Amino acid sequence: MKKYLPIRFKNWFSFLLDWKAFLTIVVLLVLTLTLLIASISLGDMRIPPLDVMRVLFGGGEETQQLVITSFRLPRIIIAMLVGMCLAAAGAILQGIIRNPLASPDIIGITGGAGVAVVTFLAVFSNENNALTVSIHWLPLAAFIGATLVAFLVYGLAWKNGVSPVRLVLIGIGISTLAQALTTLLMIVGPIYRASQANIWLTGTVYGSTWDDVTILTPWALVLLTATFLLSRNLNLQELGDEMAKGLGSRVQVQRVGLLFVSTALTGGAVAFAGGIGFVGLMSPHIARNLVGSAFGALIPVSAFIGAMLVLAADLVGRTVFSPLEVPAGVFTALIGAPYFIYLLFKNRNL
Amino acid sequence: MMSRLQTESLTLSYGQDKVIDELSIRIPKGEITVLIGANGCGKSTLLRSMARLMKPESGSVMLDGKKISKLSTRNIAKEMAILPQGPSAPEGLTVLQLVKQGRYPHQSWLKQWSEEDERSVNKALKETNMDELAERPVDSLSGGQRQRAWIAMTLAQDTDTILLDEPTTYLDMAHQIEILDLLFHLNQKENRTIVMVLHDLNLACRYAHNLAAIADKQIFAQGRPEEIISCDTVRHVFGMECQISADPLFGTPLCVPYGMGRCIGGAMQQDGTA
Numbered sequence: 001m002k003k004y005l006p007i008r009f010k011n012w013f014s015f016l017l018d019w020k021a022f023l024t025i026v027v028l029l030v031l032t033l034t035l036l037i038a039s040i041s042l043g044d045m046r047i048p049p050l051d052v053m054r055v056l057f058g059g060g061e062e063t064q065q066l067v068i069t070s071f072r073l074p075r076i077i078i079a080m081l082v083g084m085c086l087a088a089a090g091a092i093l094q095g096i097i098r099n100p101l102a103s104p105d106i107i108g109i110t111g112g113a114g115v116a117v118v119t120f121l122a123v124f125s126n127e128n129n130a131l132t133v134s135i136h137w138l139p140l141a142a143f144i145g146a147t148l149v150a151f152l153v154y155g156l157a158w159k160n161g162v163s164p165v166r167l168v169l170i171g172i173g174i175s176t177l178a179q180a181l182t183t184l185l186m187i188v189g190p191i192y193r194a195s196q197a198n199i200w201l202t203g204t205v206y207g208s209t210w211d212d213v214t215i216l217t218p219w220a221l222v223l224l225t226a227t228f229l230l231s232r233n234l235n236l237q238e239l240g241d242e243m244a245k246g247l248g249s250r251v252q253v254q255r256v257g258l259l260f261v262s263t264a265l266t267g268g269a270v271a272f273a274g275g276i277g278f279v280g281l282m283s284p285h286i287a288r289n290l291v292g293s294a295f296g297a298l299i300p301v302s303a304f305i306g307a308m309l310v311l312a313a314d315l316v317g318r319t320v321f322s323p324l325e326v327p328a329g330v331f332t333a334l335i336g337a338p339y340f341i342y343l344l345f346k347n348r349n350l
Numbered sequence: 351m352m353s354r355l356q357t358e359s360l361t362l363s364y365g366q367d368k369v370i371d372e373l374s375i376r377i378p379k380g381e382i383t384v385l386i387g388a389n390g391c392g393k394s395t396l397l398r399s400m401a402r403l404m405k406p407e408s409g410s411v412m413l414d415g416k417k418i419s420k421l422s423t424r425n426i427a428k429e430m431a432i433l434p435q436g437p438s439a440p441e442g443l444t445v446l447q448l449v450k451q452g453r454y455p456h457q458s459w460l461k462q463w464s465e466e467d468e469r470s471v472n473k474a475l476k477e478t479n480m481d482e483l484a485e486r487p488v489d490s491l492s493g494g495q496r497q498r499a500w501i502a503m504t505l506a507q508d509t510d511t512i513l514l515d516e517p518t519t520y521l522d523m524a525h526q527i528e529i530l531d532l533l534f535h536l537n538q539k540e541n542r543t544i545v546m547v548l549h550d551l552n553l554a555c556r557y558a559h560n561l562a563a564i565a566d567k568q569i570f571a572q573g574r575p576e577e578i579i580s581c582d583t584v585r586h587v588f589g590m591e592c593q594i595s596a597d598p599l600f601g602t603p604l605c606v607p608y609g610m611g612r613c614i615g616g617a618m619q620q621d622g623t624a
Contacts, residue, residue: 003485006463006468007463008463008464008465011461011464012460012461013460013461014460014461014462014463014464014465014467015462015463016450016462016463016468098440100441229459232454232457232459232462235447235451236451236454238439238440238443239437239438239439239440239451240434240437240438242398242403242432242434242437243432243433243434243437245402245403245423246401246403246427246431246432246433246434247427247431247451247452247454247455247507248422248423248424248425248426248427248428248454248455249423249424249454250423288441288442292442292443292444292447292487293440293441293442293443293447294443294444294447
């Protein structure tokens with residue numbers, strides 16, 4: 001079989017389909033759907049997969065309908081979207097920083113979004129633990145926090161360009177600072193959800209509602225589409241500034257735009273699931289091993305892997321230790337942290 | 351002399367340090383121009399500035415009579431390609447994926463693989479003898495193959511003019527010749543204008559139609575190597591004594607430096623003079 005298939009329509013649309021990447025995406029899609037069904041089916045109340053399908057297509061028993069549509073489905077959709085956002089954000093960062101160690105949590109962007117979210121909750125809640133402004137503003141707050149930190153880290157790491165090691169070191173520093181700030185805000189601030197906030201900072205999709213889904217879905221879809229469309233420019237960024245400029249790309253403008261998309265993706269994810277760690281680091285790496293480093297294939301493959309990681313982490317967290325709920329972030333960290341150390345070791349010469 | 355690319359009183363500096371001072375040069379169309387000079391003389395800086403990778407302090411670079419600062423970077427990329435020194439590709443990127451990116455200035459969101467793109471990429475792979483290696487990751491190739499992959503990318507860009515900053519650094523002698531032969535062949539066959547920085551004066555004399563020697567922030571001499579290379583030129587440009595003879599194979603100027611070394615019957619004296 002040929003490896004590539006050129007797809008052309010008249011004179012105005014054309015691209016080159018890489019069969020291997022395409023098949024990988026199809027397989028991942030099937031795996032994600034399987035995991036989705038399994039995730040809906042498993043839990044305190046087991047619902048056989050066939051019944052799950054029945055409910056999804058509008059049938060099924062009333063209790064099953066209730067469990068699935070009110071509790072499991074919003075949570076599962078949020079888990080998938082969050083995983084996709086974090087994975088895409090990580091892939092972008094690794095491209096523009098030209099550093100395999102970059103990811104939104106490691107360089108502190110997630111932490112910045114976390115501070116902003118806790119601040120938002122502290123400032124805008126009343127004694128009854130109710131928000132005084134619409135929850136719709138939460139992703140915006142997270143996004144602003146994420147952006148501030150992104151530019152702070154980038155600026156501090158700048159010294160005739162950004163060296164990978166400086167960026168990671170400064171990012172880890174800022175990230176620790178952000179965590180300390182968040183803890184401080186939770187202790188001293190008039191926050192009535194401290195214990196809840198703490199679990200949430202580890203990263204969890206517990207308690208997601210359809211409201212959350214309706215806010216995050218458009219946010220994520222627009223940004224993921226943008227990421228996919230920008231993959232051509234990401235490819236160029238990875239060749240280095242001079243080469244990219246020589247090929248006619250406006251490197252700096254595009255880099256700021258890409259950084260913006262990456263922080264917006266992170267902000268959206270953190271606003272609804274807290275600091276689920278290492279997904280943005282691991283997913284692009286796994287994807288690169290599957291389809292190579294061209295971003296056209298890398299972005300969608302990373303997104304699917306991210307979705308599966310968070311989905312799986314959440315599934316394990318709520319079923320294995322039931323009736324205890326373990327935040328999904330605990331499991332992503334459990335595999336992510338050793339993975340990060342392995343990457344540090346592998347890239348020790350950078 | 352036909353010329354598409356030229357500079358007018360170009361002054362380049364790094365901070366306070368002036369590297370090039372009011373330099374004007376015309377790059378002859380369809381010929382190979384080689385910039386030579388001592389380390390730090392500003393030849394690479396000049397080349398990078400011609401490729402708009404560095405802003406001039408004053409003066410300008412002109413492409414077809416227009417200042418390149420007034421042209422869109424994308425339109426320049428359709429006319430002129432630059433291969434910077436020691437480029438690096440991301441881990442795992444295949445040769446084909448790299449070469450494809452040379453088509454960037456000709457593509458858009460919707461048009462990412464036109465028939466013209468396909469033709470140019472295939473042709474570039476063939477000319478550089480990389481078609482057999484198209485599916486290999488760039489980082490798994492040898493130094494010479496890797497440089498050929500990068501050159502294939504600049505060829506796919508389909509430009510009249512190609513600028514290369516020391517395309518032979520880190521290559522052994524056989525691979526240096528292989529790369530320079532390839533560039534010479536492209537110039538002969540397709541009439542492409544090539545401008546490059548080379549360190550090896552003798553190879554520069556062999557391949558260049560037009561040699562520009564940079565010294566004192568200016569062009570010290572420019573022209574056919576056989577017309578401008580003399581002991582005086584080499585002394586002024588490199589600060590070195592030498593003897594110029596003719597290359598036994600090509601007849602082009604061959605520079606043999608004075609200095610120390612084992613002398614087994616030549617004209618050299620023990621004190622470093624001939």
